Amino acid sequence: MPITRRSLVPAAFVHLTSIMLATTTLATLAAAQSSPAASPAVEKIDYATLARIKEEGLQRSQVMDHISWIADVYGPRLTGGPGIRQAADWTKKKFGEWGLSGIHEEPWAFGKGWQLVRFHAHMIEPQVMSIIGLPKSWTPSTNGTVQVDVVLAPITAAADFEKYKGKLQGKIVLTQPARAVRMLDGRIVMRMNEDDIAEAKTTPVPAQSRAGGGSPGGFAQGQQFAQRVAEFYQSEGAVAVIDRGADSDLTAGGSDLSWQAQRVDGGTIFVGSGGSRDENAGKGLPSVVIAVEHYNRMVRILEKGVPVKMELHVETKFLDEPQGQGGFNIVAEIPGTDPKLKDEVVMLGAHFDSHHGATGATDNATGSVAMIEAMRILKAAGVKPRRTIRVALWGGEEEGLMGSRAYVKQHFADPATQQTKPEWDKLAAYGTRGILALGRCSSNGSSR
Numbered sequence: 001m002p003i004t005r006r007s008l009v010p011a012a013f014v015h016l017t018s019i020m021l022a023t024t025t026l027a028t029l030a031a032a033q034s035s036p037a038a039s040p041a042v043e044k045i046d047y048a049t050l051a052r053i054k055e056e057g058l059q060r061s062q063v064m065d066h067i068s069w070i071a072d073v074y075g076p077r078l079t080g081g082p083g084i085r086q087a088a089d090w091t092k093k094k095f096g097e098w099g100l101s102g103i104h105e106e107p108w109a110f111g112k113g114w115q116l117v118r119f120h121a122h123m124i125e126p127q128v129m130s131i132i133g134l135p136k137s138w139t140p141s142t143n144g145t146v147q148v149d150v151v152l153a154p155i156t157a158a159a160d161f162e163k164y165k166g167k168l169q170g171k172i173v174l175t176q177p178a179r180a181v182r183m184l185d186g187r188i189v190m191r192m193n194e195d196d197i198a199e200a201k202t203t204p205v206p207a208q209s210r211a212g213g214g215s216p217g218g219f220a221q222g223q224q225f226a227q228r229v230a231e232f233y234q235s236e237g238a239v240a241v242i243d244r245g246a247d248s249d250l251t252a253g254g255s256d257l258s259w260q261a262q263r264v265d266g267g268t269i270f271v272g273s274g275g276s277r278d279e280n281a282g283k284g285l286p287s288v289v290i291a292v293e294h295y296n297r298m299v300r301i302l303e304k305g306v307p308v309k310m311e312l313h314v315e316t317k318f319l320d321e322p323q324g325q326g327g328f329n330i331v332a333e334i335p336g337t338d339p340k341l342k343d344e345v346v347m348l349g350a351h352f353d354s355h356h357g358a359t360g361a362t363d364n365a366t367g368s369v370a371m372i373e374a375m376r377i378l379k380a381a382g383v384k385p386r387r388t389i390r391v392a393l394w395g396g397e398e399e400g401l402m403g404s405r406a407y408v409k410q411h412f413a414d415p416a417t418q419q420t421k422p423e424w425d426k427l428a429a430y431g432t433r434g435i436l437a438l439g440r441c442s443s444n445g446s447s448r
């Protein structure tokens with residue numbers, strides 16, 4: 001989304017889920033660098049530099065090595081956890097080796113961190129089944145390894161509470177009915193067709209609230225009810241709650257694109273956060289998402305009146321927030337060389353954090369390493385830009401664009417007041433994974 005005066009929100013910083021090559025960004029950035037604000041027509045394009053950038057990126061790419069470090073070795077990079085800290089240290093060290101300037105972190109308030117220590121789960125009666133699953137982030141541990149009965153107790157309406165009263169003490173609760181698993185059909189692997197690409201080239205108006213559903217207040221009411229259900233399970237003395245994820249087996253195209261693809265069910269789980277990071281952190285029940293067919297099997301057995309018993313071990317750790325500033329962005333730059341233009345900044349950015357359930361390779365190590373590699377290529381190619389080129393790798397995206405919002409507020413403008421800061425006038429362009437947002441130029445005040 002282009003950055004204009006009217007859109008001072010960090011919508012430009014939302015992530016997309018496509019992969020792009022660092023060299024593509026660089027070619028675009030180089031073109032941007034070559035366009036003076038006042039008179040684009042007279043600018044001489046530096047083809048020699050472009051050729052060096054292409055040569056470095058296409059012949060000596062290190063991008064796959066970068067991604068292996070920050071995904072394989074240091075992933076997952078859950079904000080506030082140890083992985084993102086290690087990945088950040090690695091990235092800053094590399095930036096230093098390549099000769100970038102001003103390498104630093106910009107912290108912001110996040111709340112408690114969280115870490116998975118151990119997890120395993122089995123159905124142990126009537127048969128033994130090793131269960132694929134993962135605790136939700138920011139949820140607590142079980143009391144060691146527990147072996148307890150499983151009950152099915154989905155609560156979708158107020159009348160359901162009475163049904164399960166007094167029946168959950170010491171039990172593991174399955175909180176949803178079974179979900180039908182469709183045969184895989186239609187679009188499973190996403191390859192963008194011409195229509196998708198055409199749509200991706202547009203600037204869709206961000207959906208206000210996908211989760212909101214139809215009726216006004218529906219989402220807030222839904223949240224309240226979910227909270228009531230969670231408190232009920234806990235007050236009834238349940239040991240842990242287990243679900244199989246969303247009812248839908250479709251997944252959206254990312255951001256505001258319209259396409260959907262079918263989620264593959266073969267043991268894949270989709271797990272996010274299940275607890276708070278504030279002073280209530282850790283006060284809920286251990287909460288686990290398991291593979292849908294492992295879940296469905298236990299439901300089907302229970303519905304036959306046959307008891308199901310599970311062995312469950314959830315071990316997690318809450319981490320105190322250092323100095324109330326547990327989130328951070330990584331920032332580094334190549335200083336501009338033109339005395340008049342060096343205060344103008346061309347920015348590259350991507351979100352660096354991930355969820356805890358996997359290594360965060362596609363979301364969003366791909367975006368981050370494209371930007372990391374872009375900076376390496378520029379230094380390796382000996383580029384001496386007239387304007388400053390700055391990279392920022394955001395934390396806390398998965399918890400709500402926290403890092404990029406903090407940066408916008410601190411450097412450019414407070415979206416609440418729309419009051420710009422001096423740096424706003426110096427922002428010439430912003431690039432994130434395949435998008436180059438050309439912003440306001442200081443010399444003529446236009447948005448483009």
Ligand SMILES: [Zn+2]
Pocket residue numbers: 015351363364397398
């Ligand atoms: Zn993401």
